[in-house]
Structure formats: structure tokens, C-alpha cells
Amino acid sequence: MWQFFHKLGSPKWFFGIATRFMPWLLAIGIILLLAGLVWGLAFAPKDYLQGNSYRIIFIHVPTAFLAQSIYIMMASAAVVTLVWRMKLADVFVKTVAPVGLVFTFLSLFTGAVWGKPTWGTWWVWDARLTSMLILLFLYGGAIALDRAINDEKSAARAVAVLVLVGVVNIPIIKYSVEWWNTLHQPATFKLTEKPSMPVEMWVPLLLSVLGLYLLFGWLACLRMKTEIVMREQKTRWVRELVMAGRG
Amino acid sequence: MNADRRPALKPVSESVGPIAAMAAVFARDVRVAFRQRQDLLNPLLFFIMVVTLFPLGVSPEVAFLKQSGAGILWVAALLSVLLSLDHLFRHDFDDGTLEQLVLQPQPLFLLVLAKTAAHWVLTGLPLVLLAPVLGVMVHLDGNSIAILCLTLLIGTPVLSMIGAIGAALTLGLRSAGVLLSLLIIPLYIPVLIFGTGTVAAAAEGAPVGGYLALMGAFLVLAVTLSPFASAAALRISLSNS
Numbered sequence: 388m389w390q391f392f393h394k395l396g397s398p399k400w401f402f403g404i405a406t407r408f409m410p411w412l413l414a415i416g417i418i419l420l421l422a423g424l425v426w427g428l429a430f431a432p433k434d435y436l437q438g439n440s441y442r443i444i445f446i447h448v449p450t451a452f453l454a455q456s457i458y459i460m461m462a463s464a465a466v467v468t469l470v471w472r473m474k475l476a477d478v479f480v481k482t483v484a485p486v487g488l489v490f491t492f493l494s495l496f497t498g499a500v501w502g503k504p505t506w507g508t509w510w511v512w513d514a515r516l517t518s519m520l521i522l523l524f525l526y527g528g529a530i531a532l533d534r535a536i537n538d539e540k541s542a543a544r545a546v547a548v549l550v551l552v553g554v555v556n557i558p559i560i561k562y563s564v565e566w567w568n569t570l571h572q573p574a575t576f577k578l579t580e581k582p583s584m585p586v587e588m589w590v591p592l593l594l595s596v597l598g599l600y601l602l603f604g605w606l607a608c609l610r611m612k613t614e615i616v617m618r619e620q621k622t623r624w625v626r627e628l629v630m631a632g633r634g
Numbered sequence: 635m636n637a638d639r640r641p642a643l644k645p646v647s648e649s650v651g652p653i654a655a656m657a658a659v660f661a662r663d664v665r666v667a668f669r670q671r672q673d674l675l676n677p678l679l680f681f682i683m684v685v686t687l688f689p690l691g692v693s694p695e696v697a698f699l700k701q702s703g704a705g706i707l708w709v710a711a712l713l714s715v716l717l718s719l720d721h722l723f724r725h726d727f728d729d730g731t732l733e734q735l736v737l738q739p740q741p742l743f744l745l746v747l748a749k750t751a752a753h754w755v756l757t758g759l760p761l762v763l764l765a766p767v768l769g770v771m772v773h774l775d776g777n778s779i780a781i782l783c784l785t786l787l788i789g790t791p792v793l794s795m796i797g798a799i800g801a802a803l804t805l806g807l808r809s810a811g812v813l814l815s816l817l818i819i820p821l822y823i824p825v826l827i828f829g830t831g832t833v834a835a836a837a838e839g840a841p842v843g844g845y846l847a848l849m850g851a852f853l854v855l856a857v858t859l860s861p862f863a864s865a866a867a868l869r870i871s872l873s874n875s
Contacts, residue, residue, distance in 0.1 A: 559824070
């Protein structure tokens, strides 16, 4: 266990393991996402109330899932940065923040597109929507702070503090639809209950959520590898890697 | 800035208890502020001017002002606190006082708490005291003004506490001012929502106890947790320079 933990701190070890896992993440992710999307968009039954417009759920929910999960992952990595000063945690927070920003934007955007036919408006200032907008700002703030500080280590630790402070927003997003009467419908998936939609709807949704998670894993590995190579460019193993790639 | 008019931080030995050290830091910050009175006035003037913009820029009609007056005052107060945050650690950072604070044997988070408390007394409290006058100018009735002042009284310390984290994180950076706003405004939004929500509920005659209790919870949370984050951020910023 501890040996694994120590290995995780080594960028070189991570580089090797990531290279080995990445094709699998990519392949399975694409298959699941495509299966979920094709099934959901083309074959799943129509919603009796919303007709075909509900089908955007197969994109909206996975992106919203990722938007929140990425922040939680960043916060966990931030704890690791502050407590154990692990290099890989710094790299993770830094490289994943823009991805989280994009997913948050996508979920807001698809939500707006979905809101127009069902609620009759692009945007309402409702608790769930507002708290997701705050999440977007938090991602933006973390990225801005990271760019503003030149020293890598200080930047990582400052961003870690900021990310941890912003964690208060996550439960607010999660429970906003239960605490307040909002337009937004309650959570689609819960661990403890059966989904309130028919099997033909939630299975493709689950597939696309899982597929997007795997694709995020692939993208995170790719971005982390790039960042590692840039940071460790003066070390021997990176030079050997680059020379081998050239030859 | 005239450096020799700033009283030096007296060396505090280990025999001084944490409370006494906090009192010393608090007293010093207040004394420094009163030797540069303009810095004290600026956020207040800003507060008044921002509030003035709304009747002139949107509508001077009584109905509009009655409805949105509390929100305008809250936003203006939030912005003036934000504006004043840059001073919270900046001067002490520039002349090295901050490093001495970090080196004190007393826990840093307590000293940061004292500094933030001084910041609130010097900027937040005057805003609360000025709010009734501006409340009358935007045609709020007596009850709404009382509730508004109460929410500002509970809310502005939260603004100072959260703001201290941002001020500590952006210390010594080039574009600190704008960056500070980017980092802090998202965290201010909940306070703003509940602050104006309380006044709106009071205007409709609904009970405000729940809202005030929630704001009180924000305050307790901010006072207990944010000094740790600010202290950690200060150490990071100092190790950076």
C-alpha cells in the first residue's frame, strides 16, 4: 500500500503506467459513450411530456456529473498537495482545471438549450443554475491564480488553498434541488434508490456517463503526461525518452 | 507612503499570551489606519458613489428604488469591502511587518484573525453605520432599513473574513487587484443572496428568523475556518517572494 503511494509520487512511474492504460481508457470510453449516445438519441423511447427534446439529457447529465466530480477530484488532490507535497497532485490540479471549466460550460450550455423548449427560457436564476455558474467562476479563479504565480510550487499550493475553500459550493450544488423549490428537476441517479425513469432511458444514460468518465481519465492522463514532460525536461529519463522518440 | 509614521510592531516575546498578542495586532492596525485617514474614507466614498449611480443610471422612480434599494446597498457594500481588501496585508507585506508576524511564537491564524477583525472595524462597520442614511435616500421604509443594517452587520464580517483569504493568496502578484475580485466574488455570492433575501422577506412580512440564523451560521463558519486558510495562504505568498 505505502509502496504504491510512494510510487504514485514519482512522475516517471506515472508516465509509464499512464502510457499503458491510456489506449484502454480511450477505446472503452469511446465505445461506451457512442453506445450510450446512439441508443439514447436514436432508440430510447420518447418522453411522454417533453417529446424528443428530453434527449439532450444524454449529454447534459454526463457533462454536469463530470463538472462536479472533477472539482471534487481537484479538491482531493489539493489536500495531497498541501499535506504530502506530492508533485503529481500539483500536476493533476493544474492540468485538469481547464477540463473542468469546459465541462461546466457545456453542462450550462446544454441546460440552456434544454430549458428553452421545456421551461420557455434560456436561463432562470434558480439555485441549481446559479450554483453551477459559481462553479464555473471557481474554475476560472483557480486557473487565473495558477497563471498569475510564476513559481510552480507556490502556484500549486496557492491554488490548492483556493480550491479547498471553494469546496463549500459543492454540497450547495448537489442539494440545491432538494433544499429549495427550483425549476430544475431532482437528481437523475441516486445510489440508494431506483431511477425514476424506465430502463431504456437510464441504461444509455449510465453508459454515456461512464464513457465520459473514462474519456476524462484518458484526457487527464494525456494532459498530465504533457505537463510532466515539460516540468521534468532537464531530467535524464525525459531526455532519453525524447531521444528515443526521435531515433 | 511615509514609512516613519508607521509604528513598528513591538517585539512580542513568548511570555505574551495569544489573546494579548491579538489585542496588540488589533490596536496597531487601528492606530496605523487612523494615521492615514484618507484610506479609511475611500471605501465609504466609493460606497456612496456606487449607490448614487443606480438612481441616476437605472431609474429614480420610488417604486423601483423601494424594490431594489436593499440589493443596491448590498452590492455597493460588497464592492467597497472588495476594494479595501488590497490594503489588508499589502503595506505590512511591503515593509516586512508581515514576515515578523509570521515569525511570532503565537499561532499565525489568531494574529490573522485580529488583523481581519481590525479590517472589519475600519471598513465594514462604517458601512453599516452609513447604510441607514443611504437607505432613506433609496426610499426604504424604517423596518427594511433596520433589517438591512442587521444583515450588513452580520454579513460584512463574513466578507472581510473570506476576503482575507483572497488578499493573502494574491499578495505580491502583479495584477493582484483584478485577480482578487475574480477569486473572491464567487465566494461572496451566497452571502449576498441571503443578505438581500432577508430584506426581501421582511418587506413581504415573512418571518426572517431562518434567514438570520443562516447568516449567523455563515459568520460562525467564516470566523472559525477562514483564519486557517488565510494563514496558510500568507505562508505560501511569503515563501514565494
